[in-house]
Every structure is written in C-alpha cells, then in structure tokens.
Amino acid sequence: MPQHDVLVIGAGLAGQRAALAxxxxxxxxxxxxxxxPVRSHSNAAQGGIxxxxxxxxxxxxxxxDTVKGSDYLGDQDAIEIMCREAPExxxxxxxxxxxxxxxxxxxxxxxxxxxxxxxxxxxxxxxTGQAILHVLYEQLMxxxxxxxxxxxxxxxxxxxxxxxxIAGAVTRNIRDGSLQLFTAKTVILATGGNGQIFDPSTNAxxxxxxxxxxxxxxxxxxxxxxxxxxHPTTLAGIGLLITEGARGEGAHLYNAxxxxxMEKYAPNKMELASRDVVSRAEQTEINEGRGFPxxxxxxxxxxxxxxxxxxxxxxIVMVGRDFAGVDIxxxxxxxxxxxxxxxxxxxxxxxxxxxxxxxxxxxxxxxVSVHGGNRLGANSLLDTLIFGRRSGAxxxxxxxxxxxxxxxxxxxxxxxxxxxxxxxxxxxxxRVSEIKAEMGAVMDKHCAVFRDDAxxxxxxxxxxxxxxxxxxxxxxxxxxxFNQDVLGxxxxxxxxxxxxxxxxxxxxxxxxxxxxxxxxxxxRNDEEWIKHxxxxxxxxxxxxxxxxxxxxxxxxxQERKY
Amino acid sequence: MPDYKxxxxxxxxxxxxxxxxxxxxxxxxSERSVLKGILTARDDQDGSIGIRCSCQAAICGSCAIRIxxxxxxxxxxAIGEAQAKAGPGxxxxxxxxxxxxxxxxxxxxxxxxxxxKVQRVIPWLLPEGxxxxxxxxxxxxxxxxxxxxxxxxxxxxxVGACLALEADPEFVGPAALAKAYRFVGDPRDGQEKERLTxxxxxxxxxYDCTHCFACVEVCPKDVAPMNQIMRLRRRAxxxxxxxxxxxxxxxxxxxxxxxxxxxxxxEAQLLPRSFGDGSLLKGQTEPGAVKELIESxxxxxxxxxxxxxxxxxxxxxxxxxxxxxxxxIFEEIESKDERLELNLYIVxxxxxxxxxxxxxxxxxx
Numbered sequence: 002m003p004q005h006d007v008l009v010i011g012a013g014l015a016g017q018r019a020a021l022a023x024x025x026x027x028x029x030x031x032x033x034x035x036x037x038p039v040r041s042h043s044n045a046a047q048g049g050i051x052x053x054x055x056x057x058x059x060x061x062x063x064x065x066d067t068v069k070g071s072d073y074l075g076d077q078d079a080i081e082i083m084c085r086e087a088p089e090x091x092x093x094x095x096x097x098x099x100x101x102x103x104x105x106x107x108x109x110x111x112x113x114x115x116x117x118x119x120x121x122x123x124x125x126x127x128x129t130g131q132a133i134l135h136v137l138y139e140q141l142m143x144x145x146x147x148x149x150x151x152x153x154x155x156x157x158x159x160x161x162x163x164x165x166x167i168a169g170a171v172t173r174n175i176r177d178g179s180l181q182l183f184t185a186k187t188v189i190l191a192t193g194g195n196g197q198i199f200d201p202s203t204n205a206x207x208x209x210x211x212x213x214x215x216x217x218x219x220x221x222x223x224x225x226x227x228x229x230x231x232h233p234t235t236l237a238g239i240g241l242l243i244t245e246g247a248r249g250e251g252a253h254l255y256n257a258x259x260x261x262x263m264e265k266y267a268p269n270k271m272e273l274a275s276r277d278v279v280s281r282a283e284q285t286e287i288n289e290g291r292g293f294p295x296x297x298x299x300x301x302x303x304x305x306x307x308x309x310x311x312x313x314x315x316x317i318v319m320v321g322r323d324f325a326g327v328d329i330x331x332x333x334x335x336x337x338x339x340x341x342x343x344x345x346x347x348x349x350x351x352x353x354x355x356x357x358x359x360x361x362x363x364x365x366x367x368x369v370s371v372h373g374g375n376r377l378g379a380n381s382l383l384d385t386l387i388f389g390r391r392s393g394a395x396x397x398x399x400x401x402x403x404x405x406x407x408x409x410x411x412x413x414x415x416x417x418x419x420x421x422x423x424x425x426x427x428x429x430x431x432r433v434s435e436i437k438a439e440m441g442a443v444m445d446k447h448c449a450v451f452r453d454d455a456x457x458x459x460x461x462x463x464x465x466x467x468x469x470x471x472x473x474x475x476x477x478x479x480x481x482x483f484n485q486d487v488l489g490x491x492x493x494x495x496x497x498x499x500x501x502x503x504x505x506x507x508x509x510x511x512x513x514x515x516x517x518x519x520x521x522x523x524x525r526n527d528e529e530w531i532k533h534x535x536x537x538x539x540x541x542x543x544x545x546x547x548x549x550x551x552x553x554x555x556x557x558x559q560e561r562k563y
Numbered sequence: 564m565p566d567y568k569x570x571x572x573x574x575x576x577x578x579x580x581x582x583x584x585x586x587x588x589x590x591x592x593s594e595r596s597v598l599k600g601i602l603t604a605r606d607d608q609d610g611s612i613g614i615r616c617s618c619q620a621a622i623c624g625s626c627a628i629r630i631x632x633x634x635x636x637x638x639x640x641a642i643g644e645a646q647a648k649a650g651p652g653x654x655x656x657x658x659x660x661x662x663x664x665x666x667x668x669x670x671x672x673x674x675x676x677x678x679x680k681v682q683r684v685i686p687w688l689l690p691e692g693x694x695x696x697x698x699x700x701x702x703x704x705x706x707x708x709x710x711x712x713x714x715x716x717x718x719x720x721x722v723g724a725c726l727a728l729e730a731d732p733e734f735v736g737p738a739a740l741a742k743a744y745r746f747v748g749d750p751r752d753g754q755e756k757e758r759l760t761x762x763x764x765x766x767x768x769x770y771d772c773t774h775c776f777a778c779v780e781v782c783p784k785d786v787a788p789m790n791q792i793m794r795l796r797r798r799a800x801x802x803x804x805x806x807x808x809x810x811x812x813x814x815x816x817x818x819x820x821x822x823x824x825x826x827x828x829x830e831a832q833l834l835p836r837s838f839g840d841g842s843l844l845k846g847q848t849e850p851g852a853v854k855e856l857i858e859s860x861x862x863x864x865x866x867x868x869x870x871x872x873x874x875x876x877x878x879x880x881x882x883x884x885x886x887x888x889x890x891x892i893f894e895e896i897e898s899k900d901e902r903l904e905l906n907l908y909i910v911x912x913x914x915x916x917x918x919x920x921x922x923x924x925x926x927x928x
Contacts, residue, residue, distance in 0.1 A: 036615070036617060036623075036625065037625075037673070039623075039624065039716070039717050040615075040617050040618075040623040040624060040625050041623075042617070042618065042623070044618065044622045044623050044716075045618055045620065045622055045623075092697060092698060095698045095699065096690070096694040096698075096699070097688060098687070098688035098746075098749065098751065098752075100706045100709055100710050100713050100749070101698075101706065102703070102706060102707075103701060103702070103703035103706050104703065105703060106700070107700040107701050107702055107703060108697075108698060108700060109698050110703070125706075125710060125713065126707075126710055126714075128622075128710075128713070128714060131622060131713075131714075131716065132710070132713050135713070135715075135717070136688075139686050139687040139688070140687060142681075142682060142686060142687060143687040152674075176666065205617040205618040205619070205620075205623060206616060206617050206618075206619065207617045239595070239619070241619075241620050242620070312707065315714075316622070319621065319639075319784075320620065320621075323621065323639045323641075324620070324639070326594065432606065432607070432610075433606075433610070434605075434606030434607065476610050477609055477610035477611045478610050478611035479611075480575065480577050480611070480667075481577060482575075482576050482577055482666065482667050483613045483666060483667045483668075483670055484611075485610075485613060486610035486611055489610070
C-alpha cells in the first residue's frame with residue numbers, strides 16, 4: 002500500500018508542476034497517471050503561454066484582458082495572482098531548458114494572440130505545450146528519488162477518512178489489473194478536461210473528466226460547468242485543432258463568398274477577438290448560409306510568409322497535410338468551431354484547495370476561476386503551471402504538519418466489486434461505444450455555441466437515460482493485463498456525471514455570457530448573473546444548485562467589444 | 564464508405580497461447596486513419612483489442628505500431644493509403660513494433676527499452692552555475708536548431724525500426740541520441756564535452772549507428788534522429804577532438820581528401836589514410852592502420868589472384884579528367900564560414916512566391 006505526503010493524480014502540466022513544487026517543499030510525492038506522462042493532453046496546447054514579461058507590458062494589462070475575456074465572470078483576485086506570477090514562471094521554465102523562441106537579440110520573443118492588448122505569448126514553434134511537458138518530464142526523471150511515478154495507473158475513486166478528510170485514492174495498475182489503495186495526506190487532482198463528452202472535440206481520447214467526476218462524487222463542489230469553450234478553428238468532422246497562433250501570425254477568416262466576415266463582428270481585433278466571439282461569428286455565418294457546403298468557413302494562412310509558416314506553424318503544416326490533405330502554405334483550410342476546453346471544474350481557492358479538506362485541484366479540471374465565461378488563448382498553460390505550483394507547494398506545507406490519515410476501509414472493496422461486476426456481466430445492454438457516441442452527438446447538438454432551454458432539456462433527458470443505460474454495460478475483455486475495455490466503461494460513467502452537470506448549469510444560467518450563449522436569453526445580465534453556479538452531488542443523485550459571487554477587485558463590468 | 568479488412572496480430576499474455584491473427588472488416592472513410600479503423604473494430608466488434616492511443620493527431624506519441632511491416636503512427640497513416648500499400652484484395656497487416664517486448668496485442672513495453680535508453684543519456688539540462696536573473700541570452704537559430712529534436716514525441720517508432728538495435732540491443736538508439744543532441748546543441752547546457760565523451764566511449768553509444776536511414780524514414784515528426792547522431796559525432800570530433808571508436812571520422816576525411824586530389828576514389832590509399840594523413844608508400848602510417856592492413860591482406864591477395872587488382876592499379880591512381888571542376892566544388896564549400904548542417908526541420912522556400920491565396924493585395928503578416 003503506497004503512502005505519500007502528496008499524491009498527485011494526473012501528470013500533464015498541472016500535475017507535473019504540482020509534483021515538482023511539492024518535492025521542492027520537502028514532501029514525499031507520488032504521481033499517478035493513466036497514461037505515460039508525456040502522452041498527456043497538455044501536449045496539444047500549440048500556440049503558447051501568456052506573460053507580461055516585457056518591460057513595456059504590465060501584469061495589470063494582462064489581468065484586464067483576462068477579466069474582459071472571461072466576460073467578467075472570472076475571480077479577479079485569482080486572475081491578479083496568475084498574471085503577477087506569470088513572468089517568473091516563464092523564466093523558471095526557460096531556466097529548466099524550454100526552447101522558447103528568441104528574438105534577434107537572443108532574448109525571449111513573443112507572438113500575438115486573441116483577446117490580448119499586447120503581444121505577450123511566449124512559444125516554441127507551435128508545439129509549446131509539448132515542449133514544456135517534455136521538459137517538465139525531464140525534471141521528473143531528474144528528481145526520481147523524491148517523486149515516485151506510477152505510469153499507466155488508473156484512479157477509480159478518491160478515499161476519505163472517518164472525519165471526511167481526504168486520505169488517498171483507489172487505483173488500478175493497468176499493466177496487471179491489480180487494485181491498490183494509495184494513502185496520502187493530501188491529494189491533488191490534475192486530471193484535465195472532459196472534451197470527450199462532445200463529438201467532435203479537439204480533446205484526446207483520455208480527456209474524460211475522471212477527476213471532476215471523482216471529486217464531485219467525493220463531495221467537492223463543481224463550478225461554472227456550463228462554460229464550455231468552442232475553439233474557432235477546428236477541422237470539420239474529426240475536430241483536430243488548428244492553433245490560434247495561425248491567426249496570431251496573421252491568418253484571415255473568410256466565408257464562402259470570400260468576405261472577411263470578422264469585420265462585421267469585431268472591427269478592431271478582427272480574427273484576434275476572443276474565442277467565444279470568433280466562434281459565434283463563424284457559427285452565425287454558417288447558420289445563415291454563408292459557409293461552405295461542408296458546414297465550414299475558410300482559414301487562410303497563405304498570407305503568412307512561407308518561411309515563417311515553416312518555422313512557427315510547423316505542426317499545422319503537418320496537420321493540414323496528414324489530416325486534411327491541404328497544403329496550408331498554398332491554400333486555405335476549411336474549419337469550424339469545435340469543442341475544446343472546459344472553463345468550469347472543481348471549485349478551488351487560489352491555493353488549489355477544494356471544499357473537501359486535503360483535496361486540491363489544478364489545471365483544466367479545476368475552476369479557480371481565472372477563465373470565467375471564456376478563456377483567452379495561451380492562458381491555459383499558464384493556469385496549469387501557476388496553480389499547479391501553488392497547489393503543490395501548499396499541499397506539501399499542509400502535509401508536513403500532520404500524520405498519515407487512515408482511509409475508511411470499504412472503498413477498495415467497493416471499487417473491486419464495481420469492476421468485477423462490469424467484467425463478469427453478460428452482454429444485455431448497449432455497448433460503451435454506442436452510449437458514448439449518442440452522448441457526444443447530443444451534447445454537440447444542444448450544448449454547443451448556441452443553446453436554448455428546449456434543446457438543453459432534450460440533452461438533459463438524454464444524459465439521464467444514458468446514465469441508466471451505462472449502469473448495465475458489459476465488456477468483451479475479461480482479462481487483467483491492459484484491460485482498456487473496462488477502463489472505457491468506468492470513463493463513460495465519469496463522462497456522464499460531467500455531462501449532467503454541464504447541461505444543468507447551462508439550463509440554470511438564463512443569460513448569455515462568455516461561451517454560454519442562450520438564444521432565448523441573448524443578453525448579458527449583470528444585475529443577476531455576475532455569479533458562479535455551484536453544483537454538488539445531492540442525496541438523490543441529482544446535482545444541487547447554489548451560487549457564489551464572482552470576486553471583483555479593480556475592474557467594473559463594461560460592455561465587451563473587440 | 565469503403566470496406567477495409569484489418570489483420571491484427573494479437574497476443575494475450577494471460578492465455579498461455581502464442582500470438583495469433585484476428586481479422587476485422589471495418590467501414591471507414593479512406594482518408595481517416597488506420598487507428599480509426601482499429602478503434603472502429605474495437606468499438607463495434609471486439610473490445611479486447613489492445614492499443615495505446617490518445618490524441619489522434621500525431622502529438623501524444625502513443626500509437627506507434629507496424630502497418631504492412633512499416634513502423635508508423637496509426638493515427639497519421641490514412642487507411643486508404645495503407646490499403647494501397649497492402650495491394651488490392653489483401654488485408655492491411657497491423658502488428659506491434661519491433662525491438663520491444665510485447666505486453667498485449669499492439670502494446671509494447673516502452674519502459675524496458677525506450678525509456679531506459681532515454682534515461683541513459685542524462686535527459687535533463689545541466690547548466691553551468693546559477694541561472695541568470697532573466698532568461699539566458701542565446702542565438703535564435705540555436706533554439707530553432709534544437710527544436711527539431713525537441714519536436715520528438717517519444718513515440719518510439721525509430722526505436723522499433725532501428726536495424727542497429729536489432730543487431731545490438733544495447734545500442735543507446737536513435738531516440739535517446741536525438742534527445743542527447745537536444746542538450747549537446749543547447750547553449751545553456753554546460754556539459755557538452757562530458758556528454759559527448761560519454762556517448763563516444765560507450766561501445767553501444769553514438770558510433771553504433773550504421774547510417775541506415777530507417778529512423779529518418781519512419782519518424783512522424785521529421786526529427787531525423789540519424790541526423791542528430793551525425794551532429795553529435797561532428798561536434799565530438801571537430802570541436803573536442805574526441806576519438807571516434809570506429810575511426811569513421813578519419814575514414815570520411817580520407818575519402819574526402821582522396822576525392823579532392825584524384826576526383827575518384829584511390830582505394831589502396833583509403834585504409835591507411837583513414838588512420839592518418841600519411842602516405843602508405845612513404846611509411847607515414849599510423850599504428851592503428853597496421854592491424855587493419857594486416858587483417859585486410861587476405862582480401863588484397865584474393866584481388867590480385869583473381870586479376871581484379873594489379874600492383875600497378877593499386878599503387879598508381881589516375882586523376883579524373885576535369886579534376887579542376889571537382890576542386891572548385893571543394894573550394895566553394897570550404898569557403899563558407901559556418902558548418903553546413905542538413906536540417907530537415909526548416910524547409911527553405913524559394914523567395915518571391917505569390918502569397919495570399921484568397922486575399923488580393925493583402926500582404927500584412
């Protein structure tokens with residue numbers, strides 16, 4: 002039975018950064034991931050990471066852009082912390098060896114990004130997330146003595162002690178199928194987002210909202226779950242991401258008539274308005290018949306000099322070539338808005354603490370909230386690193402002052418029974434893949450860029466029915482070694498928990514703010530709705546709704562124009 | 564949608580049975596990936612098919628397998644193209660990678676081979692002294708240069724395809740050596756010489772690569788591991804005069820010098836000159852060459868006996884007509900200040916090409 006001061010679940014940027022910070026704080030650390038850490042979805046963050054590091058820039062400017070981007074739903078105290086600490090974090094990464102782009106003087110160079118009033122995005126070509134993730138993993142290997150890595154271990158549930166404090170987690174070793182109870186003084190969830198609820202999505206197959214569901218089931222509060230970002234530039238059908246960096250480098254958007262339509266929607270920032278604005282503009286063009294027959298608009302990257310494309314947008318050249326059969330240096334590529342990111346998540350304070358004592362959350366699974374109703378591009382990597390580090394440091398400090406807790410006993414057996422039941426059940430109901438496909442289609446239809454009450458209620462009914470159906474799924478794989486089939490069944494249940502919360506929040510918020518646009522309530526309603534929607538698991542299994550005020554420090558709500 | 568037949572090599576470690584083949588018919592659009600085909604089979608027919616996969620966008624590095632015998636990422640190999648390679652009427656053959664033990668079906672033990680080798684090269688930055696207050700000031704080109712090896716997603720395709728590794732399982736291998744170059748080429752790292760010496764002295768180190776190009780061919784991210792290995796070698800010999808275990812550098816130099824002098828290869832001089840710059844006739848041969856020369860005597864005698872070589876041919880080598888043109892090539896290349904590196908990462912574009920496919924007159928960037 003492994004024991005650690007700090008147990009980190011998830012090994013993307015937030016998890017790895019938390020583990021390193023906790024080790025630096027003197028804690029014994031375990032880090033668990035259901036995939037090898039470098040397979041984590043932080044890899045896919047292409048464009049870069051924001052920081053006001055230039056002397057001419059200021060953290061206040063970065064913070065204001067973030068507040069405005071959030072449509073005034075972000076907590077301004079948390080945003081201030083993130084933007085203040087950003088420059089130091091960039092320098093830290095640079096010192097660890099991240100190969101950030103340099104300017105002609107050999108100093109860190111920047112590119113422009115959406116919703117930002119200055120070019121403050123630091124980057125490594127268009128593989129920024131990958132470059133940082135792999136460098137952090139270098140550090141994880143370096144500190145292998147202090148940080149135990151559990152690679153390809155799947156966490157099924159969180160465990161508390163008799164006083165309701167977190168005490169560890171139940172985890173399955175994917176390689177041999179054994180189930181282990183990990184004991185820990187503090188647990189940090191860094192399990193990423195839940196994009197797989199939607200189909201298509203830019204998110205990887207592993208992004209199934211496991212940690213969000215596990216925290217919810219352990220009594221933690223979820224916040225602003227309705228805030229789902231649709232990224233403006235994804236490939237139709239398969240949902241692959243084309244970085245905002247392409248527009249940052251100067252690429253234009255056109256409708257089928259060849260009009261640069263952003264002139265109508267955001268005359269000042271054009272293609273570099275914030276993501277919710279651009280996605281709505283595109284969807285409006287498509288819905289009103291000005292898109293291409295395949296339900297897309299065109300992204301023209303050919304206006305960017307070719308040498309620059311090869312240097313700065315190399316990944317996109319490959320994506321175009323391999324996945325769309327398009328040479329982006331010579332022709333426009335067809336794109337549409339697609340599911341990308343969840344602004345909401347497990348409610349935390351600025352040190353990553355959740356409502357469950359000893360339980361932390363950081364990164365996409367958490368909601369501090371720095372993104373509010375809409376996340377700015379290149380703020381997600383920053384969020385993972387700043388709040389990953391803060392969670393790790395805080396958890397290490399807390400762990401120092403306490404003894405190892407005693408997990409309440411029954412959790413391990415309960416999880417074993419759940420898994421055994423799935424594996425041994427004969428096939429009577431639907432396949433996991435069928436339920437997942439229906440969920441993905443329903444969510445993308447009714448809970449996307451434009452929403453209304455009627456559609457959302459259709460989605461809620463469907464999700465509730467699918468949750469029932471998911472209780473009787475069976476699997477083909479009856480083995481222990483790499484039984485991915487049974488893990489898929491567990492992930493399906495996590496996804497459906499997430500989906501129910503997303504739709505519940507979307508129904509509840511009867512206004513349009515950030516990524517939530519209600520065609521039946523098209524206006525932002527500052528009188529009633531500058532507040533967070535909190536969800537907890539009720540005794541009857543339904544989400545219970547409450548509210549908390551969004552924190553304001555120095556920026557009063559204004560009309561949002563780009 | 565077209566139909567495809569996938570023939571997947573299966574292995575269930577719990578059954579006690581050897582590997583076997585399963586065939587699945589799947590309907591997938593031809594431009595979708597082989598991974599999509601495998602996942603369709605898994606979703607609809609047999610949930611027990613084991614394959615690591617996640618991003619489906621060639622960035623997470625999970626799904627390297629062999630498709631029709633060639634190592635590739637399943638997610639960025641179009642199923643229609645895989646069918647074309649397999650030939651009409653034949654199934655698309657899907658197998659786990661080589662050079663690593665199979666855990667189950669298409670899942671191999673990356674830890675036992677790939678990651679062990681990565682650990683071998685001390686895979687973290689070792690800067691000299693305390694970091695500066697701000698960022699390290701380094702040339703922009705150096706960061707672009709090592710971003711080629713930074714682009715590695717650790718998928719292990721090169722490890723699976725490496726022929727040298729097949730012959731010598733202890734070989735540090737293409738991925739780990741490309742990772743090593745990421746530090747050796749990083750101006751912020753302070754251990755360049757130590758790293759190079761270590762990898763040169765290891766009998767399974769950077770001189771174990773046989774230049775077969777397999778890693779370059781299979782790499783899905785154009786990291787070109789072999790090129791990184793060659794850069795390690797050039798830096799070792801040119802910048803630090805580290806002894807090349809196989810004398811390959813001397814061999815290359817002798818080859819180049821002889822071509823410069825004669826225009827064609829003077830084979831009798833190649834071996835002795837590989838060990839030093841002296842002439843065989845004048846007795847200026849390095850001691851290392853003597854052993855090699857003695858070992859190659861039987862070959863020389865066979866050549867003489869069969870009439871392939873005559874003493875006159877061996878000792879006197881004619882110059883190529885128009886040798887001055889060859890000399891000009893040498894002068895042109897050697898007049899350049901910088902060492903020329905073949906970097907596939909940055910594709911040179913011919914200047915002055917038309918830009919802006921949709922935007923007339925729009926040239927802002």
